[in-house]
Amino acid sequence: MAILTMYPDDERLEGANRTAFNLYVVTAVALFVLMMLLGLAMRMSQATWINVAPDLFYRLLSMHGAGMVGTTALATTAVMWFFLRKYVQLHLWALVANYVLFLLGALCIIVAVFAGGYGALWTFLYPLPVQSVGLWSPNAAALFMLGYLLIGIGMLLFYLDAAAAIIRVHGNLGRALGLQWLFGGTIDPDHPKAVVAGTMVIIANSLGILAGAVVLVMSLINVFYPQMALNALLAKTLIYWFGHMYINATIYMGVIAVYELLPRYSGKPYPISRPFIWSWAVSCLFVIVVFPHHLFMDYVAPHWLLVTGQVVSWGAGFPVFLVTAYGALTNIYRSNMRWTMPSRLLILSMFGWAAGIVPAIVDGTIRINQVMHNTQWVPGHFHFYLLLGVLPMALALMFHVIGRRATAPPNSGTDRIGFPVYLVGGLIFALAFLDAGRLSVARRMAEHLPAWTFTDKIGSIGAILVVLGMLYFAIRIAVGLLRPPAPASGGPRDRAANTAG
Amino acid sequence: MIPQNVIWTIALIGMGLVALGFIHVIVQAGKPADDAATRKAAHTSNVLRRWLFAALLITFVGGTYATLRPFPIPLQYAPLDAQQVVDVVGQQWSWQITPATVHTGGVVEFRVTSKDVNHGFAIYAPDGRIAIQTQAMPGYTNKLLYTFTQPGTYKVMCLEYCGLGHAPMTSEIRVVAAKGD
Ligand code: HEM
Ligand SMILES: [Cu+2]
Numbered sequence: 001m002a003i004l005t006m007y008p009d010d011e012r013l014e015g016a017n018r019t020a021f022n023l024y025v026v027t028a029v030a031l032f033v034l035m036m037l038l039g040l041a042m043r044m045s046q047a048t049w050i051n052v053a054p055d056l057f058y059r060l061l062s063m064h065g066a067g068m069v070g071t072t073a074l075a076t077t078a079v080m081w082f083f084l085r086k087y088v089q090l091h092l093w094a095l096v097a098n099y100v101l102f103l104l105g106a107l108c109i110i111v112a113v114f115a116g117g118y119g120a121l122w123t124f125l126y127p128l129p130v131q132s133v134g135l136w137s138p139n140a141a142a143l144f145m146l147g148y149l150l151i152g153i154g155m156l157l158f159y160l161d162a163a164a165a166i167i168r169v170h171g172n173l174g175r176a177l178g179l180q181w182l183f184g185g186t187i188d189p190d191h192p193k194a195v196v197a198g199t200m201v202i203i204a205n206s207l208g209i210l211a212g213a214v215v216l217v218m219s220l221i222n223v224f225y226p227q228m229a230l231n232a233l234l235a236k237t238l239i240y241w242f243g244h245m246y247i248n249a250t251i252y253m254g255v256i257a258v259y260e261l262l263p264r265y266s267g268k269p270y271p272i273s274r275p276f277i278w279s280w281a282v283s284c285l286f287v288i289v290v291f292p293h294h295l296f297m298d299y300v301a302p303h304w305l306l307v308t309g310q311v312v313s314w315g316a317g318f319p320v321f322l323v324t325a326y327g328a329l330t331n332i333y334r335s336n337m338r339w340t341m342p343s344r345l346l347i348l349s350m351f352g353w354a355a356g357i358v359p360a361i362v363d364g365t366i367r368i369n370q371v372m373h374n375t376q377w378v379p380g381h382f383h384f385y386l387l388l389g390v391l392p393m394a395l396a397l398m399f400h401v402i403g404r405r406a407t408a409p410p411n412s413g414t415d416r417i418g419f420p421v422y423l424v425g426g427l428i429f430a431l432a433f434l435d436a437g438r439l440s441v442a443r444r445m446a447e448h449l450p451a452w453t454f455t456d457k458i459g460s461i462g463a464i465l466v467v468l469g470m471l472y473f474a475i476r477i478a479v480g481l482l483r484p485p486a487p488a489s490g491g492p493r494d495r496a497a498n499t500a501g
Numbered sequence: 502m503i504p505q506n507v508i509w510t511i512a513l514i515g516m517g518l519v520a521l522g523f524i525h526v527i528v529q530a531g532k533p534a535d536d537a538a539t540r541k542a543a544h545t546s547n548v549l550r551r552w553l554f555a556a557l558l559i560t561f562v563g564g565t566y567a568t569l570r571p572f573p574i575p576l577q578y579a580p581l582d583a584q585q586v587v588d589v590v591g592q593q594w595s596w597q598i599t600p601a602t603v604h605t606g607g608v609v610e611f612r613v614t615s616k617d618v619n620h621g622f623a624i625y626a627p628d629g630r631i632a633i634q635t636q637a638m639p640g641y642t643n644k645l646l647y648t649f650t651q652p653g654t655y656k657v658m659c660l661e662y663c664g665l666g667h668a669p670m671t672s673e674i675r676v677v678a679a680k681g682d
């Protein structure tokens with residue numbers, strides 16, 4: 001069965017493809033380590049173990065937030081490209097253009113933060129970027145926003161190329177999503193899950209990026225013509241519509257790795273099904289309309305909008321629990337699974353997503369938001385599913401790819417130590433944030449009350465473990481990628497891996 | 502009963518159940534199964550999924566009803582007729598709260614706005630936990646209703662990042678026992 005081939009030929013990375021993929025992966029893992037070190041500095045400063053002055057703290061927070069979100073998008077774009085290119089014809093220029101624009105955008109952001117002193121966070125919530133009380137200039141804010149625009153344009157180019165390629169094969173985006181099979185009909189068993197997920201991301205995230213572009217352009221105009229004031233509530237709505245969709249799109253791009261790789265490691269087919277089609281159609285709608293949960297504490301917002309935010313936040317649990325996580329568990333149940341780095345990371349990613357969404361849904365309740373909003377409960381839930389969900393998806397593909405180039409499957413003694421260090425560290429780190437939310441510790445604060453520092457210290461210990469784990473992964477992956485590829489037709493590695501399934 | 506502790510317990514139970522499900526399957530994942538066992542497992546999995554769906558649906562409907570009724574946010578565009586009214590204005594980086602003393606029992610209406618950027622108006626109870634909050638947004642006035650039951654000093658903190666002085670941007674509300682209480 002083709003699906004169970006560990007390293008199918010149409011996934012080979014050669015020539016320019018290989019270079020582009022390696023650039024994405026090496027950039028991403030290096031940035032992850034760097035951004036984590038910034039995060040660690042902030043956490044340890046909250047714990048009063050080191051001293052980061054408030055102005056620097058907020059710059060680091062701006063860099064960490066924007067940097068992590070951007071890097072996660074970069075890494076999961078590589079995942080989407082890696083698999084989608086087997087089913088539709090993607091152009092390498094789009095992938096490369098996205099990379100170049102990402103780097104240019106990142107450069108703008110870094111200069112804005114470290115040279116310009118920008119400290120209005122990754123959400124650039126109007127009107128703070130233009131009202132810094134002298135800490136940074138409007139020009140620094142403009143440069144930061146320009147960086148976002150460049151990154152967004154790159155992403156849109158990649159999506160446009162992918163959308164065109166999908167439409168060439170499937171006719172239109174609805175058919176690519178499999179909507180024709182929602183209520184009946186025989187589902188084509190070869191309809192790729194990567195196409196369904198990719199299409200959903202293209203639709204949702206293009207809308208999100210467009211909303212982001214609108215508010216970025218409005219804010220930029222306001223920087224240079226302050227008399228053109230914006231409506232603060234409208235700006236916030238657009239920012240969160242964009243921000244929520246952008247970061248969530250990374251999960252939906254990353255999960256393609258689970259669909260594609262898990263059956264190879266479990267040895268059991270993982271066929272497309274009607275619940276699967278439903279779950280992606282519903283998720284597509286939900287992720288577009290769930291953003292009002294960021295407006296719960298804006299009591300003047302229309303109340304029907306806030307109710308939508310709560311109902312949809314809760315509803316978003318259904319596809320994750322019942323289809324995605326459940327499907328993955330069913331696939332590995334009594335499958336004679338061999339645990340190596342990719343398979344461990346794939347299952348971890350499903351756990352991180354399914355468990356991390358619990359506190360997210362809880363906070364997606366208006367009544368609960370009244371006591372949890374903007375406490376560290378929020379970084380608690382999203383670090384849970386980003387650190388233990390999305391990153392492992394991307395890391396799983398990276399380990400899978402280096403497995404082909406090595407002589408042994410990715411399961412060395414150090415792998416077996418590195419993985420639990422990352423996992424345990426991540427759990428401690430995320431749970432410490434959640435517990436801080438219980439204690440009403442405010443998020444985004446450089447200085448903490450003495451009563452708050454206990455969870456800060458526990459969190460810092462977890463963070464140190466995560467950084468160590470990630471540092472190891474990064475080196476292992478970078479070294480593994482730079483090895484020359486194994487010989488073309490099924491070397492011993494391929495066959496060994498096939499029978500392992 | 503501190504609401505935050507209840508919320509934390511609910512979340513822990515939810516995450517714990519997810520973890521148990523994963524551990525159960527992971528323990529079984531290493532075992533091989535013949536064709537008959539695989540078919541049986543697939544069947545059980547489908548039945549179980551239906552039960553899970555039903556359980557989630559009941560939680561969803563019941564929870565939605567219980568948490569939205571009565572609606573937790575007061576009407577914003579109609580007079581609220583509260584016994585006490587407090588005006589709150591946030592600005593980088595201080596609060597202007599008039600009057601800053603209220604009494605227990607009678608419902609208090611807070612009218613919260615901002616002069617410059619977004620701030621978050623959060624009232625911390627004497628035990629250090631958030632009692633209630635709303636945003637302070639320029640150009641808008643959010644109306645918040647709250648009835649204090651315990652006298653004491655309540656701390657006000659800013660819960661929306663507003664620049665360098667965000668963390669020290671605090672104030673106080675004094676809550677005194679109502680006459681006759
Ligand atoms: C060792 C790993 C990490 C550490 C130590 C760390 C630390 C932190 C800290 C201390 C904060 C501020 C918390 C507060 O508001 O008080 C934060 C915020 C944040 N982190 Fe991380 N983090 C890590 C990994 C990640 C990862 C992997 C991602 C994304 C993939 C991420 C994304 C974010 C975002 C989006 C914010 C919000 C920024 C804001 O509030 O504007 N972090 N992190
Ligand atoms: Cu503030």
